[in-house]
Amino acid sequence: MQKSLVINPDKCTGCLQCELACSYENEGVFNPSKSRIKVFTFHQEGRFVPYTCTQCSEAWCQQACPVNAITLNLQTGAKEVNESSCVGCKVCTIACPFGTVNYNHSSGKVIKCDLCGGNPKCVEACPTQAITYVDADQTGLEKMRQWATETDNNTATA
Amino acid sequence: MSWTGKVLRINLTAGEITTEALNEEWKNDYLGSRGLATKYLSEEIDPACDPLSAENKMIMATGPLTGTMASTGGRYVVVTKGPLTNCIACSNSGGFIGAEMKSAGWDMIIFEGKSPTPVYLYIENDKAELLPADEIWGTSVWHTDEWLHAKHQDPLLRIAAVGRPAENGCLYAGIINDLHRAAGRSGVGTVMASKNLKAVAVRGTLGVGNIADPAGFMKAVNDGKAVLAENPVTGQGLPAYGTQVLMNVINEIGALPTNNMKEVQFDGAHAISGEAMHEPRKSDGRPNLTTNAACFGCTIACGRISTIDQGHFSVKNKSKYWGNSGGLEYEAAWALGADNGVDDLDALTYCNFICNEEGFDPITFGATVAAAMEMYEDGNLSKEQTGGIDFSFGSAEALTQAVDLVASGEGFGVDLALGSKRLCEKYGRPELSMSVKGLEFPAYDPRGIQGIGLNYATSNRGACHVRGYTVASEVLGIPEKTDPLTAEGKPALVKAFQDATAAVDSAGICLFTTFAWSLDNIAPQVEAACGGGWSPERLAETGERIWNMERDFNLKAGFTRADDNLPERLRTEAAKTGPAKGLVSKVEEMLPEYYELRGWDSDGVPTAETRKRLGLS
Ligand code: SF4
Numbered sequence: 019m020q021k022s023l024v025i026n027p028d029k030c031t032g033c034l035q036c037e038l039a040c041s042y043e044n045e046g047v048f049n050p051s052k053s054r055i056k057v058f059t060f061h062q063e064g065r066f067v068p069y070t071c072t073q074c075s076e077a078w079c080q081q082a083c084p085v086n087a088i089t090l091n092l093q094t095g096a097k098e099v100n101e102s103s104c105v106g107c108k109v110c111t112i113a114c115p116f117g118t119v120n121y122n123h124s125s126g127k128v129i130k131c132d133l134c135g136g137n138p139k140c141v142e143a144c145p146t147q148a149i150t151y152v153d154a155d156q157t158g159l160e161k162m163r164q165w166a167t168e169t170d171n172n173t174a175t176a
Numbered sequence: 177m178s179w180t181g182k183v184l185r186i187n188l189t190a191g192e193i194t195t196e197a198l199n200e201e202w203k204n205d206y207l208g209s210r211g212l213a214t215k216y217l218s219e220e221i222d223p224a225c226d227p228l229s230a231e232n233k234m235i236m237a238t239g240p241l242t243g244t245m246a247s248t249g250g251r252y253v254v255v256t257k258g259p260l261t262n263c264i265a266c267s268n269s270g271g272f273i274g275a276e277m278k279s280a281g282w283d284m285i286i287f288e289g290k291s292p293t294p295v296y297l298y299i300e301n302d303k304a305e306l307l308p309a310d311e312i313w314g315t316s317v318w319h320t321d322e323w324l325h326a327k328h329q330d331p332l333l334r335i336a337a338v339g340r341p342a343e344n345g346c347l348y349a350g351i352i353n354d355l356h357r358a359a360g361r362s363g364v365g366t367v368m369a370s371k372n373l374k375a376v377a378v379r380g381t382l383g384v385g386n387i388a389d390p391a392g393f394m395k396a397v398n399d400g401k402a403v404l405a406e407n408p409v410t411g412q413g414l415p416a417y418g419t420q421v422l423m424n425v426i427n428e429i430g431a432l433p434t435n436n437m438k439e440v441q442f443d444g445a446h447a448i449s450g451e452a453m454h455e456p457r458k459s460d461g462r463p464n465l466t467t468n469a470a471c472f473g474c475t476i477a478c479g480r481i482s483t484i485d486q487g488h489f490s491v492k493n494k495s496k497y498w499g500n501s502g503g504l505e506y507e508a509a510w511a512l513g514a515d516n517g518v519d520d521l522d523a524l525t526y527c528n529f530i531c532n533e534e535g536f537d538p539i540t541f542g543a544t545v546a547a548a549m550e551m552y553e554d555g556n557l558s559k560e561q562t563g564g565i566d567f568s569f570g571s572a573e574a575l576t577q578a579v580d581l582v583a584s585g586e587g588f589g590v591d592l593a594l595g596s597k598r599l600c601e602k603y604g605r606p607e608l609s610m611s612v613k614g615l616e617f618p619a620y621d622p623r624g625i626q627g628i629g630l631n632y633a634t635s636n637r638g639a640c641h642v643r644g645y646t647v648a649s650e651v652l653g654i655p656e657k658t659d660p661l662t663a664e665g666k667p668a669l670v671k672a673f674q675d676a677t678a679a680v681d682s683a684g685i686c687l688f689t690t691f692a693w694s695l696d697n698i699a700p701q702v703e704a705a706c707g708g709g710w711s712p713e714r715l716a717e718t719g720e721r722i723w724n725m726e727r728d729f730n731l732k733a734g735f736t737r738a739d740d741n742l743p744e745r746l747r748t749e750a751a752k753t754g755p756a757k758g759l760v761s762k763v764e765e766m767l768p769e770y771y772e773l774r775g776w777d778s779d780g781v782p783t784a785e786t787r788k789r790l791g792l793s
Contacts, residue, residue, distance in 0.1 A: 031415075031477035033470035038245040041383060042394075048244050049279060049383025051332070061355065064466035064481040064500030123381075143245070145405060145475035 020095045022154040023131075023138060025068050029148035032059055032066035039143035043134055052122060054131040055140050055149075068149055070140075071118040071131040073097055079130070082113035088130075095154070096133040104128055177388045178240040178705035179203060184282050184304055186297060188371050189230060189289030193304050198283050204708065205791065207715075209239035210266050211682035211722040213255035213284060217264075218725060220286075223732035227257040227265075227363075228345075228370040230290040236277065236336075236376065237285075239684020243278035243384035243472075244393075246701050247401050248686035250275040250472025257733070258362030259370075260347040260540065260595050261614040261638045264729045267350065267364045268642070268681055269336075270471030270479075271357030273378060276334040280380030291372035296324070296337075299378045309374035316340060316583075317352040318533045324377050336376045339535035342369035344585035346593035348540035356502025356532040357471065362615060362637055365535050388707030396700040400693060401475050407692035409652065414478040414688065415468050419506035420450030422619075427514075429651060429660065430754020431624030433617065434514045435569045436546035437610045437743075440621045440751040444519025448509050452521055453480065459487050464521055466500050476688060480504060482525055490526035490576045497529055504528050507641070510619030511542025516549060516575055523572035527579040534583040540595055543616035545578050547596040547608050556603045563587040610746075613638035613730075613739055622746050622763065624756035625650050627658070627666040630766045631674065633740045636726035642687055644674035654691055661755065663762040667770035675719035682722060683715075721790045724774075724782050728792070737780040740767060 037053035045052045055070035077097045080088040087103035088110060090096075099119075104127040111119045111128060119130040131138075133151075141151045152159065181198045199216075206212040213235040225231040234256040241249040252274025258265030277285065280301050294309040312320045320337040334354060342349030342365040349365035350358045359365075387393045404410040413421040426432045427445035434442040446452060453465040462483065469479035482503025484491050491497045504512075504524055508531070512524045531538040545567075551557040552567035559566065563581070565588065567574050581589025591599055596609040596616055610617050615638025622629025627646035635643040646669050650660035658669060676695055680687055683702055695712035703710040730739075741747075746761045771778065775786030782792070 031468055031470040031474075031479075033474050033477060034472055035245065035247075035475060038473060042245060045383065046390075047383030047385035049381065051279075051381040052383060061501070062499035064469075064483075066467075066469070145247075145401065145477075 020154040021136070021151050022073070022095075022157050023070065023133070023141070024150050024152050024157050024160065026148050026150075026160065027065065027067040029146040030057065030066040030068050031146060032057055033145065035143040035145060036068060036140035036149055039139040043139040044129070052129070054129055069116070069118065071097070072116065073131075073133070078113040078115060079110035079119050082109045084109060091132070091135075094133045094136045096131070098132045099128055099130055101125070101127050177386045177707055178244065178384075179208065180278060180281050180283050180386070182282055184285045184299075186285065186287045186304075186306070187289050188287060188291040188295070188306070188373060191291065191306055193306070205718070206722060207240065207679065207682040207702075207718050208283065209237050209242070209251065209253050209682045209684050210255065210268070210678060211718065213237035213253060214264065214266065214722065214726055214729070216284070216286065217255050217257075218729050221257065223257065223729045224734060225257065227259040227262060227367060230371070232257050232367060234287045234364070234367050234371065235284060238274050238278045238283055239682055240706050241701060242684035243275040244387070244397075244705060245473060246397050246685060246705070247404055248471065248474040248476065248689050249684055250474065251681075251684050251686055252277060253681065254351055254359040254364040256364055256367045258364065258637065259366045260363040263613055263638065263733055263735060264636055264726045265362035265364055266637060266681075267359035267361050268687075269351070269353055269357050269359040270474070270686060271354035272472045273334040273336050273353040273376075274684070275384070275472040276378045276380045278380065278384050279382055280378055281382050285376070287371060287373060290370065294372050294374050296373065296375040296377060298328070299376070299380070301380060301382055312374055314340065314343065316533050317535045318355065320375050321355060324375060328377065330379060332379060334378050337374060337535070338365040338369045339533065339583070340585060341534055341536045341582055341593060342366050344593065346536055346582060346585070347595045347598070348537040350535050350537050352532055352535045358532065358535070358537070360537040361539065361640065387705055389704045393701070393704035396704045400689075400697050400701055403697055404475055404689060404692050409654070409691040410476045410688065414476050414691070417450030417453070418468065418478045418480045420453060420480070420504060420509055422506045423449035423509060424451065425651065426620060429624055430751060430756045431621040431660070432510065432514050433610070433619065433621045435517050436515060436543075436550040436608065437617070437621065437745060438550070439753070440624055440756060441753050442514040442517070442519075444517070445514060447519040448513040448521050448524055453482065453503065457485050459485050464525060465503060471686070474686065476686070478505070478688060484525050484529070485522045488522040488526070489573070490523055497526065501529050502532050507618045508538035508542070511539045511616075512575065514619070515542050515546040517569035518572050518575050520572040523576050526576055530579045530583050536582060539618055540616045541579070541582060541592070543610055544592055544594075544596040544599055545575060547600050547610065548592065549574070550608050551600070551603050551605055554605070556605050561588065607744055610743055611639055612742060613735065615639050620647055621751070621756070622742060622761040623751040623759050624754065625660045626663045626762060626766075627660070627669050629742055629746065629761040629763045630666055630670045630770060633742055633763050633767065634670065634674075634770060636723065636730055642677070644670050644677055645687070645690075646670055646673050648673075648691060652691070655694060661759060663766050667766050667773050670770060671773050674723055675716050677719065678722040679715040679719035682718065717790070721792065724786065724790055724792055727782065731781060740780060
């Protein structure tokens with residue numbers, strides 16, 4: 019079964035535990051600026067929105083890379099950056115329509131989410147289940163469940 | 177380990193910036209943050225100095241857990257001598273700037289002297305420079321924040337700044353970081369402005385590593401997170417209602433000071449409670465509360481993000497305040513609300529926004545307005561003196577006008593900016609200031625919660641709840657329930673809470689974790705991060721050492737046993753209603769036993785034996 023990251027911004031408190039877990043797993047330091055997942059804060063609206071790579075099937079980043087450094091992990095479905103082939107040209111960061119591939123100044127390579135090989139640390143760290151890792155065929159399940167509870171006319175839900 | 181081992185020293189007089197290594201010996205004795213910064217301050221300034229002179233120093237410090245994944249590990253402190261109190265000031269704040277400082281590579285920033293012209297400090301990892309702040313001098317914290325982000329073209333810059341009241345000498349100005357998090361009490365912002373320092377802007381991209389035992393650390397962190405998630409206060413109460421979960425609880429037990437502490441229960445408590453923040457407004461059907469929010473790394477998320485009703489009189493034609501911003505926490509809601517008899521949630525939220533926008537302490541401000549209201553009703557203050565404002569208890573209009581006046585430094589705002597002690601002295605009613613050592617009480621009445629009264633009287637920064645929060649035990653039963661109405665056993669309880677709190681603060685985490693965590697949960701995290709044998713016992717002893725060092729600072733600053741007391745009202749005027757009806761605070765009865773437990777002589781001075789035991793010179 020292939021799984022996907024599903025993010026529900028309604029539940030996010032902006033604590034950055036996901037960014038800390040991600041950077042520690044990948045860089046060995048707690049460092050939000052090197053995280054592959056980012057939480058965006060909208061002050062006026064009072065909203066926090068975590069965002070990371072959606073692992074597109076026909077990935078723009080993969081197609082744009084001139085040295086084929088981005089490859090598919092068949093098991094997880096992740097598009098992974100091969101550090102040794104990446105030349106740091108940043109074409110993929112331009113190609114990605116969502117801005118989820120980023121350049122790492124210290125290594126001179128790009129970084130993106132690789133689903134931690136199938137055990138995403140951000141999911142483990144999130145205290146509110148705003149980030150979940152679920153069956154890729156059922157990513158809408160939680161939304162539907164929520165809709166069903168809200169519209170169930172037998173229970174008084176506020 | 178887990179410290180960066182580096183200190184940034186800013187000589188504002190000369191405009192010089194130097195770096196130095198963190199004192200190894202001191203960090204083993206004082207841990208970090210509050211403890212370590214107080215050690216530096218005690219060694220470097222004369223405690224008797226004028227807090228607003230160039231002689232005073234101001235230290236911003238992180239702890240060993242700051243910037244790590246330990247839950248709530250984003251805290252930093254500002255340590256200096258406070259102008260409101262003239263004693264040691266240590267104000268703690270969350271948000272994100274503490275972790276950013278650490279991620280830029282600094283355990284501590286020491287500011288000394290006074291800049292000849294307005295400046296701000298800009299830090300980008302190893303690079304630190306003082307830049308001109310003339311263009312933002314005389315503007316609010318929020319404007320300064322926007323200006324700095326635009327100037328440096330960096331939306332991720334973390335900023336701490338002071339507003340206009342600090343510049344104008346308001347004695348309880350705070351330092352606001354990340355728009356609505358505050359190192360709020362004792363006037364630490366006033367000290368910062370007195371040095372012509374407008375803001376500190378930090379970008380850190382180095383990260384925090386250097387963990388002594390990485391695997392052990394992740395385990396200790398995850399264990400700690402699980403305990404917070406399962407605890408009803410940290411797992412449910414605080415995320416849902418914030419600290420405002422307390423408003424109705426404290427009112428019911430008859431310990432909600434009302435109308436400048438004349439009463440102990442407030443009829444309007446529900447209207448300004450955490451529950452009320454969830455109720456839809458009549459006008460637009462939206463609740464006051466939009467969402468809860470977390471500080472860096474915090475898995476509790478007690479922060480409130482709120483809006484004000486756009487039709488409310490306080491924000492009519494002021495669209496700037498129609499969006500979301502930091503909402504009321506319990507102490508602010510009490511000080512602005514119950515203490516003034518005001519039950520208008522929107523008015524309180526407006527005042528809270530202004531306190532954040534302009535950088536001043538809502539507790540001291542609210543309590544100062546309360547004292548002014550009592551003097552107004554007693555005829556000591558005339559309508560001419562208030563600038564035509566009817567300062568009666570219960571007036572939301574008077575409260576919102578007062579907040580605007582302190583923000584701008586105009587009219588009666590000049591008097592209100594003095595704090596309650598000086599204001600009451602000025603108008604001939606010194607006994608009406610509800611303060612200890614010049615710092616106003618927070619939201620718990622010492623007649624209905626006896627232990628907290630002793631803590632107020634002995635707290636090293638003046639009447640403060642976050643120096644020894646015995647309310648946890650006396651009201652909430654954490655770690656075990658004690659009777660709030662009795663003085664028996666309270667000296668030992670107060671001492672234990674005060675010492676543990678000093679250790680928690682010094683680690684760089686939030687005190688609110690201690691609703692669920694004891695030092696047994698914290699020690700494994702500190703030990704895995706730092707190494708070197710940090711047991712719960714060593715943390716408690718470190719806390720005690722810090723407490724005694726702070727006491728020493730105050731003794732050298734001229735404080736005596738006579739300053740360890742509560743205002744007469746709380747010792748002689750009994751509570752009129754509720755479970756504490758007929759009771760006064762028994763603080764004087766508790767004090768000698770407290771001194772004895774502390775190992776202090778009858779004048780409240782640590783004995784030679786105590787000093788030796790704690791390794792204090
Ligand atoms: S408990 Fe509240 S104040 Fe403490 S770190 Fe978390 S959000 Fe910040």
